[in-house]
Amino acid sequence: MALKVLTANRLSDGIAVWLGADGSWQETIDEAFVARHEAALTGLQDAEKVAAFDIQVVDVTLVDVEERDGHLYPLRLRERIRAAGPTVRLDLGKQAETLADDAAAIAA
Amino acid sequence: MYRYDEFDHAFVRERVEQYRDQVDRRVSGEITEDQFKPLRLMNGVYLQLHAYMLRVAVPYGTLSSTQMRRLAHIARVYDRGYGHFTTRQNIQYNWPKLVDTPKILEELAEVEMHAIQTSGNCIRNVTADHFAGVAADEVADPRPYAEILRQWSSVHPEFSFLPRKFKIAVTGAERDRAAIQTHDIGLHLKKNDAGELGFAVYIGGGQGRTPMVAKLIREFLPESELLSYTTAILRVYNLFGRRDNKYKARIKILVHETGTEELTAQIEAEWEKLRAGELALPDADIAAITSYFAMPNLPERSEGWALLAAEKKRYALFAAWVQQNVTAHKNPDYGVVTISLKPIGGIPGDASDVQMDLIADIAEAYSHDEIRVTHEQNLVLPHVALADLKAVYDRLAGAELATANNNLITDIIACPGLDYCALANARSIPVAQEISNRFGSAERQLEIGELKIKISGCINACGHHHVGHIGILGVEKKGAELYQITLGGSADNETSIGEIVGRGFEPEKITDAIETVVDTYLGLRTSPEETFIQAYRRVGAQPFKTALYGEPAKAA
Numbered sequence: 001m002a003l004k005v006l007t008a009n010r011l012s013d014g015i016a017v018w019l020g021a022d023g024s025w026q027e028t029i030d031e032a033f034v035a036r037h038e039a040a041l042t043g044l045q046d047a048e049k050v051a052a053f054d055i056q057v058v059d060v061t062l063v064d065v066e067e068r069d070g071h072l073y074p075l076r077l078r079e080r081i082r083a084a085g086p087t088v089r090l091d092l093g094k095q096a097e098t099l100a101d102d103a104a105a106i107a108a
Numbered sequence: 109m110y111r112y113d114e115f116d117h118a119f120v121r122e123r124v125e126q127y128r129d130q131v132d133r134r135v136s137g138e139i140t141e142d143q144f145k146p147l148r149l150m151n152g153v154y155l156q157l158h159a160y161m162l163r164v165a166v167p168y169g170t171l172s173s174t175q176m177r178r179l180a181h182i183a184r185v186y187d188r189g190y191g192h193f194t195t196r197q198n199i200q201y202n203w204p205k206l207v208d209t210p211k212i213l214e215e216l217a218e219v220e221m222h223a224i225q226t227s228g229n230c231i232r233n234v235t236a237d238h239f240a241g242v243a244a245d246e247v248a249d250p251r252p253y254a255e256i257l258r259q260w261s262s263v264h265p266e267f268s269f270l271p272r273k274f275k276i277a278v279t280g281a282e283r284d285r286a287a288i289q290t291h292d293i294g295l296h297l298k299k300n301d302a303g304e305l306g307f308a309v310y311i312g313g314g315q316g317r318t319p320m321v322a323k324l325i326r327e328f329l330p331e332s333e334l335l336s337y338t339t340a341i342l343r344v345y346n347l348f349g350r351r352d353n354k355y356k357a358r359i360k361i362l363v364h365e366t367g368t369e370e371l372t373a374q375i376e377a378e379w380e381k382l383r384a385g386e387l388a389l390p391d392a393d394i395a396a397i398t399s400y401f402a403m404p405n406l407p408e409r410s411e412g413w414a415l416l417a418a419e420k421k422r423y424a425l426f427a428a429w430v431q432q433n434v435t436a437h438k439n440p441d442y443g444v445v446t447i448s449l450k451p452i453g454g455i456p457g458d459a460s461d462v463q464m465d466l467i468a469d470i471a472e473a474y475s476h477d478e479i480r481v482t483h484e485q486n487l488v489l490p491h492v493a494l495a496d497l498k499a500v501y502d503r504l505a506g507a508e509l510a511t512a513n514n515n516l517i518t519d520i521i522a523c524p525g526l527d528y529c530a531l532a533n534a535r536s537i538p539v540a541q542e543i544s545n546r547f548g549s550a551e552r553q554l555e556i557g558e559l560k561i562k563i564s565g566c567i568n569a570c571g572h573h574h575v576g577h578i579g580i581l582g583v584e585k586k587g588a589e590l591y592q593i594t595l596g597g598s599a600d601n602e603t604s605i606g607e608i609v610g611r612g613f614e615p616e617k618i619t620d621a622i623e624t625v626v627d628t629y630l631g632l633r634t635s636p637e638e639t640f641i642q643a644y645r646r647v648g649a650q651p652f653k654t655a656l657y658g659e660p661a662k663a664a
Contacts, residue, residue, distance in 0.1 A: 012135065013205035014160035055137040059155060076587060078526060082157045086527035088455055088537045092188055092203075093158050 002064040005032035008057035016082045029072045029083040110255050110400045112220045120217045127151045128210035152223025156530045159203045163226040168236035168254040169197030169481040173468040178219040180464035193457040197235050197481040229270045231261035237279040237286045238482040242490045244436040248297050250280035252398040267342050271349035272357035289313045289322040289603035292359045305331045312363030315569035319605045320360040325372040336387040340379035404476040409441040412494030419498045429512040445489040448511040452548035453541050456522045457485035466507050516553040518544040525565030532565035534582025534589035542619045559640045575599035577641045579606040591618040596644045610657050628655040
């Protein structure tokens with residue numbers, strides 16, 4: 001089966017979040033809990049049903065991912081863009097924080 | 109410009125407070141997302157890929173400097189330092205927090221702006237010719253009528269839950285710059301033989317998955333009957349428009365399925381019941397609204413003629429900009445400046461907070477405090493003295509706002525596409541950027557001449573691809589982006605829907621394909637004066653198909 005993660009948008013500010021292994025919503029996809037087998041997927045599907053009533057998030061959905069170079073890589077472009085930010089503004093979205101971290105690391 | 113009266117102020121403030129309460133109740137969990145979503149949408153708040161999106165109405169595309177400064181302030185304080193001007197003459201912010209949106213709406217209300225009816229199945233922001241009131245070819249200013257329609261349609265109890273969204277456009281000039289034939293209702297102001305003002309009325313135009321050109325249903329409607337006739341159209345649509353299928357719910361489908369003649373008869377019958385009633389517009393009311401849009405007192409500036417001629421001779425880039433981006437004003441001492449929001453390789457329609465503040469300053473100093481938003485995602489300074497053009501140009505050029513490409517191949521309309529939009533299937537902006545870079549040379553653009561490229565990232569057609577001379581539609585096929593080309597669309601007096609030329613192109617091949625289309629046009633045009641759309645209408649699609657896909661296979 002394809003690896004799956006559970007994603008949503010945070011109610012208060014709309015930003016994309018992913019369900020982590022501890023049951024909290026995380027701001028980067030690499031922090032997501034990955035369902036790698038049927039039992040885990042069932043757990044994630046249950047979490048999806050519960051999250052429909054969670055006032056922290058909206059638009060909860062399961063997405064297919066694979067692992068590439070130690071990172072989670074959504075199979076659909078739409079989900080890759082959600083996970084990174086607009087491809088035309090690398091200074092915005094999640095990718096901006098990564099770039100800022102990289103820049104800080106280089107500067108250090 | 110129209111100014112809110114006490115009723116308008118109270119109405120908008122009350123709406124802000126209602127919305128603030130709705131957000132509070134949502135955040136506390138008192139109401140569910142299913143209950144809240146229609147409420148936030150009625151206030152222009154969408155949820156997109158990365159964040160919420162707030163769409164703010166710019167009625168008929170007219171803004172004051174104060175309003176533009178407030179838009180810049182909102183971009184800076186509540187968003188990421190920019191806004192996106194849309195094909196509905198509105199502005200969208202891509203990153204507001206839900207919890208900030210009541211405060212944003214409160215700040216907008218202070219400058220007589222709101223986001224009401226920028227979403228939902230209601231009458232949307234009424235659009236108008238962006239050169240309204242100043243165009244040399246104008247019969248009458250369409251904005252007073254657009255304002256009357258705005259007031260009438262705001263939270264109209266009968267028309268707040270239509271089968272689908274409803275868009276109205278008004279133009280008052282000979283040349284249609286408002287794309288009225290792509291609207292649910294298109295109104296073309298004209299004078300009859302007696303010199304009286306009225307409208308040619310079109311209905312049933314639209315884009316989306318079923319593009320249709322509007323049908324003329326009345327040659328001349330007296331101006332006093334604007335609301336009675338519009339009400340008759342909306343009432344018939346509201347009663348008989350389909351609600352069983354959202355893809356067949358627009359009035360264009362009702363026109364198509366009922367037949368223009370039959371539907372017109374139904375509308376006229378309804379109008380007969382309404383026309384003698386309270387919806388007839390008294391002359392005094394029309395005059396009162398019209399007075400808000402009176403031409404400002406423009407002092408004589410005839411020194412500009414000689415000055416401009418000398419400056420154009422001295423500065424080649426300035427001369428090219430004047431040639432392309434300055435249009436004739438009713439007053440010969442003045443010009444109408446189009447500020448391009450399409451820098452070469454830039455994002456169509458985006459403006460930073462700094463740019464918005466600068467434009468507000470320039471408008472205050474040089475354009476009688478007035479700015480327009482065009483449906484082609486540019487801005488306009490409507491009243492600039494010829495003598496001031498160089499000063500305006502210099503200030504714009506210092507902020508990457510003086511690209512001389514109005515109506516040229518790099519003046520591309522593009523929807524936000526998959527970079528932002530939750531409905532999109534493919535990206536639009538990178539395609540626009542690559543084409544812009546490929547054709548960025550000023551000489552090459554001028555050689556090609558007028559050519560409108562319009563790009564949509566899904567079949568909803570927010571990027572107006574159906575009516576692009578060259579239209580590009582992004583689709584998703586087997587998980588990848590693919591771009592279909594349409595040719596021969598236009599959104600002017602001879603509105604036409606573009607024809608799909610063949611199979612789509614991968615992202616890395618679409619710019620080459622556009623270049624092939626352009627080179628084919630350059631090779632077959634009869635003279636440099638024959639524009640792309642004229643040439644296309646003369647020769648049809650086949651030469652372009654052959655250039656793109658090779659000779660059609662011969663039957664055995």
